[in-house]
Amino acid sequence: MRKEDKGFGFFRDDGTEINPSLIKKPSLCVSCRKDDDPQEEILCTLTRADQQGEAEFRCDAFESRR
Numbered sequence: 001m002r003k004e005d006k007g008f009g010f011f012r013d014d015g016t017e018i019n020p021s022l023i024k025k026p027s028l029c030v031s032c033r034k035d036d037d038p039q040e041e042i043l044c045t046l047t048r049a050d051q052q053g054e055a056e057f058r059c060d061a062f063e064s065r066r
């Protein structure tokens, strides 16, 4: 099932829709154990979307894989 088929989407405060597939994954996320955890997907997507275009990515929920 594609994400669009679930009947919900992600929206910014201004009402524009967020397309998760267009959000580049920050390098910090690659070393985070929450990356690719389905239970964290929504929160991670919103965190990434919120900081798109910023020079440095920060996430208070980061947990190292080790």
Ligand code: SF4
Binding pocket: 028, 029, 030, 032, 033, 034, 035, 036, 040, 043, 044, 045, 047, 048, 059, 060, 061, 062, 063
């Ligand atoms: S918790 Fe934060 S750092 Fe970890 S994968 Fe999600 S957005 Fe990235």
